[in-house]
Amino acid sequence: MSASLGPVREVWAQRSRARTRGDLLYLLYVVAMGAVVLGLPALLSAGRALARGDVLALLLSAGAPPTAIALSLAVAAGLVGLGAVRGPALLPPFFTATLAGGPLPRGRVLRRPFARALLLPLLAGALPAVLVAATLMAADRTGPGTAALLALAGVGLGLLWGGAWSAGQLLRPTPRRLLILLVGLGAAIAAAPPLMAVRELARGMWSQSVAPSDGQVAAWAVGLVAAGAAGIALCTALLGRLRGTELAAQATRWEAATTSATATDLAGAAGAFRALPAAGRRLRAIGGGPTVLLYARRDAVAWLRTPDRCAGGALAVLLGAVALGGAPLLPGPAAWTALLLGALALRTGAGAFVDGIRHGVHTLGAPPLLGQRAGTQLLLHAAAPGLLLVTFGALGGTLVAVVVGGAASGPVMLPVAVAATVLAARAWEAAKGTMPLALATPIPTPQGDLSVLVMLAWQADAVVVPLLGAAALLLVLPSGPGAVLLTAAALVGLLVLLTRRRLRELQA
Incomplete structure (x- = not known):
């Protein structure tokens, strides 16, 4: 059989709904014009809004480059782990079985989906670089040439991230x-100097304005692009070594997730990516003792059955706590950015430890075993993850407090309070149930059907509510620890009442 994909593409192009070359050119035209007319002005406006003294002081300080390197390496480590779940070189299950699993060269078959998937890390690397360049240009701290080099450096960083994502798909579990x-160790080493310099914020590297020269920016841009291109070329050459069983598993998982997401079942889409238990088969999940300890033991054994997921969740919670602990120490937009990233990381990491809470909700339709209703099971299953999240929150905040060297309680109080709020929000999210059909009622307007916005709002509340809670806690933090505790207690109590209401609605 011919090794060319030409005959396959000819057959595929004969479909009634196949896109013609004109359709593809029109799509490219729409995307390009949208980026020029909408995207670029939005970035320039955001740059003008961020061109303020506190933001510029951070961007031009000596601590900014190592911080950027640390964040880039941390993202790369996360992408390596993501490649084991959903890699960039992926086809639908049908094409995985017929093309990637057929006599055609697998590497040649996977090149096109691999190239399409690389657009995501490219955008993720280029957009922040363009935003930084727009901010510096708005403040007259750099010219168009240097701004273009910064954008080019962002493209190179995106290529490196794409290589890391592909490496996670190519490598076996142990090398991965x-x-x-x-990579995580490299991120920690790069982050050590700027973190230690926070202790001397007024006279350390964060107060030293060291604007890079055009030559340095050009060297970084060329180096990143060259390294990224080399990494992508190497990964492209190794696509043929991808294992068919893993490709099929990832394709099936991704199709199930996209189907659930299309049906507005984002919880089901996220559940498609949860790791299956593969370790600790001989661990005893049942034992004696009080009921609370029995449930905590069951939850702990369940965590140990998926060690990679457990370790990733714990690391995400700890990093989120560190970011939340540093938020009160940063000025202006930097504080809110740290709060946003920290709360998102803590919420994401907490998902690895709340399977017991989800199980308690799933028992609503079953007869109560041992006289324990769903609400009681939720409370019992919340003990172990609550203790774990609060402990990691206190640990992350303590690390920040030790590094800073101050006596303020804010860096410790904020992560602990946000951890408790996130756990309550996770329980409220688990009791959400299916979307009411009334929300899908069409809302005709001259701009089109707006019912999709209502459905998106219903889905997004699981993420928005923890972020709003974290923002409220940061706002009351200057009032003292008592105000933080009262606000956290009020948020947790409100979420508990809302969870109880949802459970009653599900039981009705």
Whole structure:
């Protein structure tokens, strides 16, 4: 059989709904014009809004480059782990079985989906770089040439992230874990100097304005693009070594997730990516003792059955706590950015430890075993993850407090309070149930049907509510620890009442 994909593409192009070359050119035209007419002005406006003294002081300080390197390496480590779940070189299950699993060269078959998937890390790397360049240009701290080089450096960073994502798909479990540890260690080493310099914020590297020269920016841009291109070329050459069983598993998982997401079942879409238990089969989940300890033991054994997911969740919670602990110490938009990233990381990491709460909600339709109703099971299953999240929150905040060297309680109080709020929000999210059909009622307007916005709002509340709670806690933090505790207690109590109401609605 011919190794060319030409005959396959000819057959596929004969479909009644196949896109013609004109359709593709029109799509490219729409995307390009949208980026020029909408995207670029939005970035320039955001740059003008961020061109303020506190933001410029951080961007031009000596601590900004190592911080950027640390964040980039941390993202790369996360992408390596993501490649094990959903890699960039992926086809639908049908094409995975017929093309990637057929006599055609697998590497050639996977090149096109691999190239399409690289657009995501490219945008993720280029957009922040363009935003930084727009901010510096708005403040007259750099010219168009240097701004273009910064954008080029962002493209190179995106290529490196794409290579890390592909490496996670190509490597076996043990080398993948070693690579994640190595890249994570590099991120920690890069982050150490700027973190230690926070202790001397008024006279350390964060107060030293060291604007890079055009030559330095050009060297970084060329180096990043060259390294990224080399990494992508190497990964492209190795696509043929991808294992068919893993490709099929990832394709099936991704199709199930996209189907659930299309049906507005985002919880089901997220559940498609949860790791299956593969370790600790001989661990005893049942034992004696009080009921609370029995449930905590069951939850702990369930965590240990998926060690990679458990370790990733714990690391995300700890990093989120560190970011939340540093938010009160940062000025202006930097504080809110740290709060947003920290709350998102803490919420994402907490998902690995609340399977017991989800199980308690799923027992609503079953007869109550041992006289324990769903609400009681939720409370019992919340003990272990609550203790874990609060402990990691206190640990992350304590690390920030030790590094800063101050006596303020804010860096410790904020992560602990946000951890408690996130756990309550996770329980409220688990009791959400299916979307009411009334929300899908069409809302005709001259601009089109707006019912999709209502459905998106219903889905997004699981993420928005923890972020709003974290923002409220940061706002009351200057009033003292008592105000933080009262606000956290009020938020948790409100979420508990809302969870109880949802459970009653599900039981009705």
